[in-house]
Amino acid sequence: MRIKSLETFHWQHITLVRVTADDGAQGFGMMAPYNADISATVFHRQVAPHALGKDAGDPDALAEHIVEAEYKFPGSYVCRALAGLETALWDLLAKAKGRSVCEYLGGTPKDLDAYGSSMSRDIKPEDEAARLVALRATLGYRAFKIRIGSVTGHDADQWPGRTEALVSTVRRALGPETKILVDGNSCYTAPKAIEVGRFLESQGVVHFEEPCPYWELEWTAQVAAALKMDVAGGEQDTDLAQFHRMIAMRAVDVIQPDVCYLGGLARTIRAAKDAHAAGLPCVPHSANRSFVTVFTLHAMCVIPNPGPYVEFSIEADRWADEIFSPALTVVDGRIPFPKGPGWGVTVHPAWVARATRLASG
Numbered sequence: 001m002r003i004k005s006l007e008t009f010h011w012q013h014i015t016l017v018r019v020t021a022d023d024g025a026q027g028f029g030m031m032a033p034y035n036a037d038i039s040a041t042v043f044h045r046q047v048a049p050h051a052l053g054k055d056a057g058d059p060d061a062l063a064e065h066i067v068e069a070e071y072k073f074p075g076s077y078v079c080r081a082l083a084g085l086e087t088a089l090w091d092l093l094a095k096a097k098g099r100s101v102c103e104y105l106g107g108t109p110k111d112l113d114a115y116g117s118s119m120s121r122d123i124k125p126e127d128e129a130a131r132l133v134a135l136r137a138t139l140g141y142r143a144f145k146i147r148i149g150s151v152t153g154h155d156a157d158q159w160p161g162r163t164e165a166l167v168s169t170v171r172r173a174l175g176p177e178t179k180i181l182v183d184g185n186s187c188y189t190a191p192k193a194i195e196v197g198r199f200l201e202s203q204g205v206v207h208f209e210e211p212c213p214y215w216e217l218e219w220t221a222q223v224a225a226a227l228k229m230d231v232a233g234g235e236q237d238t239d240l241a242q243f244h245r246m247i248a249m250r251a252v253d254v255i256q257p258d259v260c261y262l263g264g265l266a267r268t269i270r271a272a273k274d275a276h277a278a279g280l281p282c283v284p285h286s287a288n289r290s291f292v293t294v295f296t297l298h299a300m301c302v303i304p305n306p307g308p309y310v311e312f313s314i315e316a317d318r319w320a321d322e323i324f325s326p327a328l329t330v331v332d333g334r335i336p337f338p339k340g341p342g343w344g345v346t347v348h349p350a351w352v353a354r355a356t357r358l359a360s361g
Contacts, residue, residue: 001025001056001096005361006048006085008040009352012319014290015040016347016355017084019092021056027092028347030291031084032076032260033320040358043081046070048360051085059089060266067263079238079263086264087295091342098341100298101265107302109337114312114330115143115181117287121150121158125166129173135314136178140333143179143309145207146170148196149187152213156187164199171203181207188212190219197227207232207254217242221251230254234271235285238262243271247278254307258285259295268295272303283307289328290320294343297335310335323351 001021015036017029031039094104148163193211209232212219224231232254272282286296300306324345338344
């Protein structure tokens, strides 16, 4: 099977990719959300020319060929665009065998525990606590992640005292039985992150994500060494070599590659296996309910070292919910695995019809 044509469909935050092989078989994938129209332009300029006419049977090898061919552009946009091709190829190949992508790669589909992931820093502590309590009652979540500090905040909180008020308010509201995770989004220097981390430990927080600017691996390693709780990171990184360094220096206790940022499923699995060899778990980043969470469900059922839960956004991501069916849901704290061949979901024709289409072939 060879790649005959490649199409992109952009609408709102999303660009989907449809690959068509010379025998007519098709598959859908997705680039990383946000600025995805730019990613689509990169795709047709720097990804599609390397893929057209090539064998569709080894997405991992093709992805690495493209990364090397575009070696002058090793950053985010090429990897974001590449993820659209790579994930579409897995869908095509698995559908041709009548299997899920997970099964095609040797995994076993299963429902997975989820943590409810808040994306809000504007919400008041008492309002955040109230909505988490309500979600636990209705959907059965047993873990939540909340946002502390401010994005790349140079040690500054979103407003003075918010982090301490938020964490303590949420802990009181949820009680001791619900796990709390936090995300610093590159806020702190190492000394401040350790100070904040000790407060988090006193509140029973189990996971401190991206405490320091993600590119400052040495800072994050200091935090991980100083704290008993898990320190997590890796979502922003697009280079497998950076994961090798991160793991080798024990900068984190949990790696969090994003399938769409890193350049696809196979590269994510390779990062996870590297972590597994070092005794570290992997919880991929999946911060919205678009295809990235679908990809993550399949990845978690393939990798040898999945963490205890999948990230699942609790925000009203209607733009993500409208792409495919069946929509992702949480039932008794778990995400049912999508059933059916390929990714197990069907892209809505109406979504494709209203999207901006570009084609290479």
